[in-house]
Amino acid sequence: AQSVTQLDSQVPVFEEAPVELRCNYSSSVSVYLFWYVQYPNQGLQLLLKYLSGSTLVESINGFEAEFNKSQTSFHLRKPSVHISDTAEYFCAASNFGNEKLTFGTGTRLTIIP
Amino acid sequence: NAGVTQTPKFRVLKTGQSMTLLCAQDMNHEYMYWYRQDPGMGLRLIHYSVGEGTTAKGEVPDGYNVSRLKKQNFLLGLESAAPSQTSVYFCASSRGFNSPLHFGNGTRLTVT
Numbered sequence: 236a237q238s239v240t241q242l243d244s245q246v247p248v249f250e251e252a253p254v255e256l257r258c259n260y261s262s263s264v265s266v267y268l269f270w271y272v273q274y275p276n277q278g279l280q281l282l283l284k285y286l287s288g289s290t291l292v293e294s295i296n297g298f299e300a301e302f303n304k305s306q307t308s309f310h311l312r313k314p315s316v317h318i319s320d321t322a323e324y325f326c327a328a329s330n331f332g333n334e335k336l337t338f339g340t341g342t343r344l345t346i347i348p
Numbered sequence: 349n350a351g352v353t354q355t356p357k358f359r360v361l362k363t364g365q366s367m368t369l370l371c372a373q374d375m376n377h378e379y380m381y382w383y384r385q386d387p388g389m390g391l392r393l394i395h396y397s398v399g400e401g402t403t404a405k406g407e408v409p410d411g412y413n414v415s416r417l418k419k420q421n422f423l424l425g426l427e428s429a430a431p432s433q434t435s436v437y438f439c440a441s442s443r444g445f446n447s448p449l450h451f452g453n454g455t456r457l458t459v460t
Contacts (some may be wrong), residue, residue: 243426244388267446278451279391280395286446325390334379334445335406335441340390 237262237328241339248316249347256311256342258326260298268309271322273341281325283322284315285309295319319344350374354452361429361459369424369455371439371451379442380447382414387439391438395425397422424445429459 240262248254260266267286269335271279283294290302300311309326352373371380373406374427378399383391383406390447393406411433413425422441436456440449 241390271449276453278440278453279449280451281448284448330445333443335393335396336381336449337393338383338391339457341390 236252236265237266237330237333237337239326239328239337240330241341243342245343245345247345247347250318251315253314254312254316254323254344255321256326256344258309258311258339259310260307260328260332261325262307267329267331268302269327269336270294270298270311271325271327271338273325277280279325283312292295314330316344316346318346318348320344349452352389352441352452354437354438354455356455357453358456359458359459363427363430363459366418366425366427366454367429367457369437369439369457371422371424371441371452373420373422373441373450374391375438375443375450376419377441377443377450378419379440379444379447380416381440381442382422382424383438384408385438385454386435394424394437429457431459433457434459 240259269284270281270282273279285302294297322345323341329336355370381396382394395414398417413454
């Protein structure tokens with residue numbers, strides 16, 4: 236079964252500084268990877284996904300993540316954060332043909348003005 | 349287009365009481381899921397369904413039951429609530445495996 240590790244439970248970052256949220260998964264065999272974002276008192280929303288093809292995927296609000304098979308990682312990055320990026324971010328993974336998605340424990344991103 | 353709607357939004361139960369959480373989706377999705385979210389533990393899958401009339405156990409199914417009598421609805425039942433079931437419950441739906449999940453806004457349940 237797939238497992239997902241997010242080592243950083245909280246990440247404080249100054250506004251306009253870069254950020255990286257780390258995610259590692261357990262199995263590279265036909266893995267599909269996702270980042271979801273949860274704003275306060277809301278459900279999760281898809282931020283970006285890797286299914287196949289280019290290992291670098293981007294979201295519409297400036298985030299990007301790179302699928303690294305050798306390091307079994309899918310870290311999320313943004314070159315310059317904004318106050319509105321304050322949220323909890325969840326990495327998730329599944330394997331081909333498996334209808335179940337496994338989530339990491341989440342990283343709370345706090346932007347310092 | 350409402351997406352995924354969960355009712356109720358909040359509920360307080362006493363130990364031993366029962367209740368049903370309702371999830372409704374209007375996107376004609378085949379797959380539906382129930383997760384619980386607890387601090388420091390992320391989201392854990394309780395039960396899921398890959399189509400009308402089907403259900404399957406997830407990671408933490410004990411103490412819960414589900415039903416999917418209609419494609420658009422997925423019900424989560426607690427027959428005898430326990431304080432360990434205090435949590436935020438999220439319903440989600442998707443078109444199929446490896447398709448993005450669409451989440452409701454959650455139900456905050458407290459069992460005293």
